[in-house]
Amino acid sequence: MAISQEQLEQACFSLISFSGAAKSDYLEAIEHAKTGDFPAAAAAVERGNENYLHAHESHFDLIQEEVSAENGLLTRLTLVHAEDQLAGAETARMFAEQFIDLYRRLQQT
DSSP: OOOOHHHHHHHHHHHHHHHHHHHHHHHHHHHHHHTTOHHHHHHHHHHHHHHHHHHHHHHHHHHHHHHHOSSOGGGOHHHHHHHHHHHHHHHHHHHHHHHHHHHHHHHHO
């Protein structure tokens, strides 16, 4: 059963929303680490990880649809934007982890 245009748009916007929220959480974690609030930084990373997981699940569902459909799903601009958001969230997560570690080390000196 092919996914409808409306279902595709809803899935893509869900992916964009969760990815954007994850990216914001990771950047918030850096701000907490900068002020030395490492428990809040860890909590923000955890929220980011939860949002990222939801985004990743949405992305996986869309990829599964592409495998079973003949409608050229992956060429649609909305999905391209959604995947960009997912990649941006992953990059923010990696940077957040590095910055938190850096700020923790700076506080110990």
